[in-house]
Amino acid sequence: QVQLVESGGGLVQAGGSLRLSCAASGSIFSIMTMDWYRQAPGKQRELVAIITIGGSTNYADSVKGRFTISRDNAKKTVYLQMDSLKPEDTAVYYCHSAPFWGQGTQVTVSS
Numbered sequence: 598q599v600q601l602v603e604s605g606g607g608l609v610q611a612g613g614s615l616r617l618s619c620a621a622s623g624s625i626f627s628i629m630t631m632d633w634y635r636q637a638p639g640k641q642r643e644l645v646a647i648i649t650i651g652g653s654t655n656y657a658d659s660v661k662g663r664f665t666i667s668r669d670n671a672k673k674t675v676y677l678q679m680d681s682l683k684p685e686d687t688a689v690y691y692c693h694s695a696p697f698w699g700q701g702t703q704v705t706v707s708s
Contacts, residue, residue, distance in 0.1 A: 619692030
């Protein structure tokens with residue numbers, strides 16, 4: 598069993614930055630592909646960024662150049678650095694590694 602716990606969400610003005618963290622329990626973190634998803638009110642959950650066990654990354658077009666996903670296997674933690682935030686980035690952000698989900702952390706970007 599793996600538990601994922603997100604932190605780092607909050608309220609920020611447009612153009613600002615936030616860093617989300619996702620701490621994982623269990624001994625298999627180093628072999629897990631990790632993702633960040635987000636879900637805005639009234640919208641479907643969407644994939645934001647993914648990082649493989651080898652460190653390869655991929656991003657949704659809407660966040661490319663602004664968000665950076667990274668991982669620290671020793672700390673069993675994955676990060677999402679979010680820069681140049683926009684109001685449309687407002688959503689609940691979820692850490693995910695199939696089939697496990699975190700509880701989500703709210704990110705609100707004011708205009």
